[in-house]
Amino acid sequence: MLKKKIAFIGPGVMAEAMISGLSRQKLAKPENITASGPREERLKELEGRYGIKTATDNAIAASHANVVVLSVKPQRLSEVMKGLKGIRPDALVLSIVAGASIRKIGTGLKHKAVVRSMPNTPGQIGEGITVWTSSKEATEEQRQMTRAILGALGEEVFVEDESYLDMATALSGTGPAYVFLFTEALIDAGVHMGFPRRIAEQLVLQTIKGSASFYHQAGRHPATLRNQVTSPGGTSAEALYYLEKAGFRTAISRAVWAAYQRSLELGKEKPGHIDPHDETEK
Helix, strand or coil: CCCCCEEEECCCCCHHHHHHHHHCCCCHHHHHEECCCCCCHHHHHHHHHHCCECCCHCCCHHEEEEEEEECCCCCHHHHHHHHCCCCCCCEEECCCCCCCCCHHHHHHHHHEEEEEEEHHHHHHHHCCEEEEECCCCCCCCHHHHHHHHHCCCEEECCCCCHHHHHHHHHHHHHHHEEEEEEHHHHHHHHHHHCCHHHHHHHHHHHHHHHHHHHHHHHHHCCCHHHCCCCCCCCHHHHHHHHHHCCCCHHHHHHHHHHHHHCCCCCCCCCCCCCCCCCCCCC
8 A cells, every 4th residue: 555646536524534544544655645626725734734745637636546536526526527537547446425326437437446435524533434335347456455545534344235335325424414413402402401511512422422332332232222221200211202202213214314315316416516405525
């Protein structure tokens, strides 16, 4: 990996997370990493922070790379691919673009070795999880490079069936947004009762962190753990009754399904269409 040149087409949040992870784990030399995009101020920021190379011409950045990482927004992918000429025949194209199929990328770039992946935002601190798959033309060496690059973000899971990528987008890719909203609601509830916000934040954050760690170590079904803290006629039972009455489970299920459907739609959208509700920096 230290000898491989990596080009990031699109210098967004997830691209920076990957650059940071590769640098932190010493998997790639800064001089072998190039970030490309139209905003010079953003490129200068990354150059100063990580010592990498930058470019405003995507084609030039990609032409020398062993690995080309597509990290643009879904709505810009078709336009960006039109300008990506001269990718090396033996290069690997690694996409983190939501909804973009291997077929769409391979056809758009006229390139066969393609990996499609879906990381999530905890990857910025090395605690993410990424689901990925590859075209049959990707070599074993290229798959090992993929594992190394995605492993810099946290855990990685390879799947044979590409349809799982849209599901992963809805579940783990979008998942942090659900967790953050739930966290915000709990903190606000604590403030509503009378806690200072800083104490409410401390209580909620440690409760969520501790609960996740306990679940991981216990190795039991979450329903079993929930039952253990739900005494008959107690406070937990009362709170859970109201959550069930409000359709808590159904709301989560419908939200995930809506995200899944949106991921499918992104793969079919016409070039140039911009979703005004999509604020992701993928």
